[in-house]
Amino acid sequence: MHATHLLIPLPPAPVGAVLTPPPELTRLLGLMAPAGRLDTPEDSPALPHELVVARHNGLNTEPGHTPWAAFETGTVGTPCAWITPCHWQVGAQYVALADPDTLALDAAASEALMRAAEPYFAEDGIALHPTQPGAWLAKGEVFRDLRTWSLGRATGRPITPEMLQASTGHHPGLRRLQSEMQMLFYTHPTNDERQARGQLPINAFWVTGAGALAQAHAPRPGMVVDGRLATGDPHAAWAAIAADIASHWLPRAQAGEALQLTLSGERAAQTFATQPRSVWRRLRQALSQADTTFLTTL
Template structure:
């Protein structure tokens, strides 16, 4: 059993402020019994957040920062690409860019509530524009999320949606020479989307229009096959963490502690080999069972680290 928890630690003001008051008895008990197996700590400016790096490691995926080939992996697993084809892919996530006075902010695409009919209608409208640039669009298993094949994505690093959501796009997609072709496509799409009936209907319903897309998951799948199964990923902390909603983040953590974390602790007590990966803005820390003698066990109990201390360090 392996449980991976993104946004377990958050370095935003509100979430940091409530850490000392978090009561997580099951996580405390579990961390006392486990040892650190792997620690990946990098600056919080990486394009690939810690939970994506940890998940890629579990799957055996290779890629530099911003080039973990999530799209290529999905294309191969869904039959859109052949094994060993070396095709470059990316993910286009439909979204809403909120234009402010001095910046443009990427609203969280998870809040867009795009249905399959809207996604497919916009894909068909957009397809010719992308074909002119040698990009082939394909639907994915999630509405509002397209897979795109094109040479542009072979070595173009891209920031995860989980890094950019709720932030100015200039922080995660600065207007560099490498990104100019992408910005051209985004500008063309913005003009196209403005004319679409889908958006007229969304505005009439009082929901944000779809006015752009976010590129992520770029790169090429390596020759080594990726693992079919990875850890169980619990994303319940994601939304409150991105919103820096301390009350909701606290409630989500308490539910996690009483649910999946308690189940992992029970499995450990029954003799199951368990692993837990906690991810924050900078670090992904993997905990697991390591054999140790009686002295090591007593030492660990005497020097136990509170869960909140671990979360604060992520």
């Protein structure tokens, strides 16, 4: 099945900067009309594009309560969450979560840290399982109704007491584990090796995607999430996205295929959809140069 919905998460723009979309994107928008908007409050624990993906897959869209770990691993009936070993940057007046993707934690180091942490988590009825470098699947009743902040929302911003309390659900076991892991990781050989290579030490963990699924829930086809703007050179990413739009999405839209495009920022996601040809013909002049000022509101 061909994808019919393109979702592009937009990174935060520098202060004072105005996003200028490539002409290919403007042309595609010119063949579409607004088809729904999702707004989130400033203190939402989930990014708008994460909620769009959750809605597409029929998952819980209450911010902070989408059971991503259960969904992504096919775990049914057992509450679970993702545990991400991470680095907290401690300043004079703040603590911030460093981007886990920059830590380059390989599979061997990730599992070594997990094996050291296992007995401590087990004391609170939490079983850890290695799944991929830099992420552990954690299973335990504590995760059933836990409201968590996504890594995308938490990374790079000061970790407030409210965020930390939300990420542990005011659960004394999880709060204690945070302190225990800080001490355990501080003396772990893996961190000695990392620091000898000039890498940031692992000094904490972050909980995301908590919840449970009552029945098997397969991913629904049809959506492509293009996350290239979140990594690497934004100019190169825009160029690659523009090329894909020109070769794949524009011809299909021009042929009258039913397609959707969602552009998602820090606070909102705006969806557009192609219109029936008869409608498009009536509005062709008005839409020949799409108005992209809405991007400043995402």
